[in-house]
Amino acid sequence: MIRVKKIGIGLLIGMVLLMIMGMTIPSEVHQEKVIRIAGDNNFPPFEYFAQSGVFSGFNVDIMNAISIETGMRIEFIPLPWNEALEALRNGQVDAVQGMKYSPARDKLYDFSSPYFLSSQGIFVRTDNMHIFEIGDLNGRKVSIQKADIAGDLFRELQKTNFIETDSQEEAVQLLLDGKVDAFVGNRITGQYFLQKNNQQSQIKIVGDPINPTNYGVAVLPKNAQLLTEINKAISKIKQNGTYDKIERKWFGEYIMPSTLNLDRLRLFLEWGSGIGLLIVLGFLWWNRMLKKEVQRRTFQIHAINRELEEKMALLEENLQFQQQLLNSTYSFYVTLTQHGRIFLMNRKAVDFLDADQHLVGLPMSGTILAEFIPSGQVEDVLQKGSTFLEQEIVWERERDGQAQQLVIRYNIFPITSNTKEITGAIINFHDVTKQKDMEKKLESENRLRSLGQLILGIAHEIRNPLTSILTYTQLLPTKFDNPKFRNFFAQQVPSEILRLNDLVNDLLEYARPKPPHPTRFRAAELMEAVLQLCSQKAKEKKIHVTLDLPTDLYIQADVNQTKQMWINVVLNAIESMDEKGKLSIRGYSEGQMAVIEVEDNGHGMTPEDKYRIFEPFFSTKAHGVGLGLSITYQLIKENGGAINLHSQPGNGTTMIIRLPLPQEETEGKDSNAPSVSH
Numbered sequence: 001m002i003r004v005k006k007i008g009i010g011l012l013i014g015m016v017l018l019m020i021m022g023m024t025i026p027s028e029v030h031q032e033k034v035i036r037i038a039g040d041n042n043f044p045p046f047e048y049f050a051q052s053g054v055f056s057g058f059n060v061d062i063m064n065a066i067s068i069e070t071g072m073r074i075e076f077i078p079l080p081w082n083e084a085l086e087a088l089r090n091g092q093v094d095a096v097q098g099m100k101y102s103p104a105r106d107k108l109y110d111f112s113s114p115y116f117l118s119s120q121g122i123f124v125r126t127d128n129m130h131i132f133e134i135g136d137l138n139g140r141k142v143s144i145q146k147a148d149i150a151g152d153l154f155r156e157l158q159k160t161n162f163i164e165t166d167s168q169e170e171a172v173q174l175l176l177d178g179k180v181d182a183f184v185g186n187r188i189t190g191q192y193f194l195q196k197n198n199q200q201s202q203i204k205i206v207g208d209p210i211n212p213t214n215y216g217v218a219v220l221p222k223n224a225q226l227l228t229e230i231n232k233a234i235s236k237i238k239q240n241g242t243y244d245k246i247e248r249k250w251f252g253e254y255i256m257p258s259t260l261n262l263d264r265l266r267l268f269l270e271w272g273s274g275i276g277l278l279i280v281l282g283f284l285w286w287n288r289m290l291k292k293e294v295q296r297r298t299f300q301i302h303a304i305n306r307e308l309e310e311k312m313a314l315l316e317e318n319l320q321f322q323q324q325l326l327n328s329t330y331s332f333y334v335t336l337t338q339h340g341r342i343f344l345m346n347r348k349a350v351d352f353l354d355a356d357q358h359l360v361g362l363p364m365s366g367t368i369l370a371e372f373i374p375s376g377q378v379e380d381v382l383q384k385g386s387t388f389l390e391q392e393i394v395w396e397r398e399r400d401g402q403a404q405q406l407v408i409r410y411n412i413f414p415i416t417s418n419t420k421e422i423t424g425a426i427i428n429f430h431d432v433t434k435q436k437d438m439e440k441k442l443e444s445e446n447r448l449r450s451l452g453q454l455i456l457g458i459a460h461e462i463r464n465p466l467t468s469i470l471t472y473t474q475l476l477p478t479k480f481d482n483p484k485f486r487n488f489f490a491q492q493v494p495s496e497i498l499r500l501n502d503l504v505n506d507l508l509e510y511a512r513p514k515p516p517h518p519t520r521f522r523a524a525e526l527m528e529a530v531l532q533l534c535s536q537k538a539k540e541k542k543i544h545v546t547l548d549l550p551t552d553l554y555i556q557a558d559v560n561q562t563k564q565m566w567i568n569v570v571l572n573a574i575e576s577m578d579e580k581g582k583l584s585i586r587g588y589s590e591g592q593m594a595v596i597e598v599e600d601n602g603h604g605m606t607p608e609d610k611y612r613i614f615e616p617f618f619s620t621k622a623h624g625v626g627l628g629l630s631i632t633y634q635l636i637k638e639n640g641g642a643i644n645l646h647s648q649p650g651n652g653t654t655m656i657i658r659l660p661l662p663q664e665e666t667e668g669k670d671s672n673a674p675s676v677s678h
Helices: 002-024 027-033 059-069 081-089 149-153 166-174 188-194 225-239 244-253 262-327 345-353 375-384 435-479 484-512 524-532 535-540 559-575 607-612 626-636
Strands: 034-040 046-047 071-078 093-101 116-125 140-147 160-164 182-186 203-219 332-337 342-345 386-398 402-416 420-430 519-522 544-548 556-559 582-590 593-600 644-646 655-659
Touching: 027 166, 034 046, 034 059, 034 081, 046 059, 059 071, 059 225, 059 402, 071 081, 081 093, 116 149, 116 166, 116 188, 140 149, 140 166, 149 182, 149 203, 149 342, 160 166, 166 182, 166 188, 166 203, 182 188, 182 420, 188 203, 188 556, 203 225, 225 244, 225 644, 244 484, 332 345, 342 345, 375 386, 375 402, 375 420, 402 435, 519 524, 519 559, 524 544, 524 559, 524 582, 535 559, 556 559, 556 655, 559 582, 559 593, 559 655, 626 644
Parallel strands: 034 071, 034 093, 140 160, 140 182, 544 582
Antiparallel strands: 093 203, 116 182, 116 203, 332 342, 332 420, 386 402, 402 420, 519 556, 582 593, 593 655, 644 655
């Protein structure tokens, strides 16, 4: 202590001599530039206002020593730390003394050569038994100084509630008052405040020093020239011993334990024996209590072990139940791990694959599954979370020396955790070969039935105009001289012939539709053109039309054929309504398809009519031919789409038309949408 005081007196005398010398320096020397340096006004022992009101501290002495070496005059600007940084950014000061380096700060400031190694610490109350390291701060209330480096260090602790204060002293006080769970700040400054107020017994530091990092002067990049002189001065004061004296002055007095004087040593010896005896007695008592605690904890461990055994048994039963549940399902199930290894298979899958080896635990890519489940799709599911629904593939399999062709329908789903992390995949598949054969037979029977109905319809539609033409022709010889009959004949016979011609054209369109030429077009523009063509029909019935199609909804199909489909559907909706009906047209995208819904509030359909509405020559209209919706159905299929309807008698009808989106529109869509069949 005496030595430190002598050093302080020596520095004071030196500064007085410098001031006296400054009085004799020529006037031109006094014109040197004043360097304005900001610092934290309450960051002891680095920089703070002493009881005398003088701005003091380790950083202040370092800057005074630099001033002596460089001849620069320094004006100190004490501010709260966040205001000091703001003053530097606004150009109100030239530099900030004592800033800790970090990569984030390095992007904003230029740093001098380091003159100290600064580290952070976690301060908690002595009764704390929950916080021991950085990770334990998550979910806690933590006090820090505004703009302190701690805010950058713990930015990843998103659930932590940080309470910012103007100074580290205020942050320490929040911890002492029990308003926060921990304080994070400079280890030396935190200890200083505790020692100053004799509060060491209430607070402790946990964990290792955090982020020991260089500590120096910071300037804006545009003022980097100032650092050249400062760096030279820092090098000189380290070489000539000035730096060591300043460091011993501050950290030897405030932080480091000083050498015990003789009085304290005697006091320790007097109390040592008594304290030692108390320690021994305390140790014996503690040892006894520790034995009781060990017995209690041993009993708890046994109870926990029993509970774990019960839970393991329950888990085993649960796994067996899951396996039995999978074995009882109709489909074949296989689950994969995150790395593509087979984790679980139900009994039906094992029997169907007839595997010669146990597949569980093997990579799927090297097993029989890879023969019909595409590895690329599995990788998309495991890596991107894609979903593949109702996929079909033909599997050529050799069994018992004979080649078989099986049609396999499969689905692949991702398995996700509570945090949305992909942890595996589920593959369920089944053999639909017999189902496909049955569908082909039913399709053949439907074709024969449709052909019979088509022939009857053609015969009926052709017989009517032919009967009219025959009747008029037979009357022609007897009524040729009648002008009215001749005019009537000239009108009706060509009309009936044109009717036959239109019927033949419709039949050709139905039987041999033109190959589509898909192009990319905007759905809203085409539907507006369709409504314009149908506007006269809508006006006659005073139909209220609502159009709700997104302007960015595009379709990849034949424009003319799509226009014909929509005209047929819109006219059919208008004709099904009474006067002042409502027609609503809306659209949206769903997976890889654009969906157009045409809803009317007309008479609706019976279940029997819904089943036959797309058959040729079936019509619920009094004078309908019944080819419009049949041709629409055919054109939609030719363009890779689908049509469906919802209808009830008296509640109107909704026609749902699905057509492909352009290829670039489907990229990046929701992976849960159905994928195109293989």
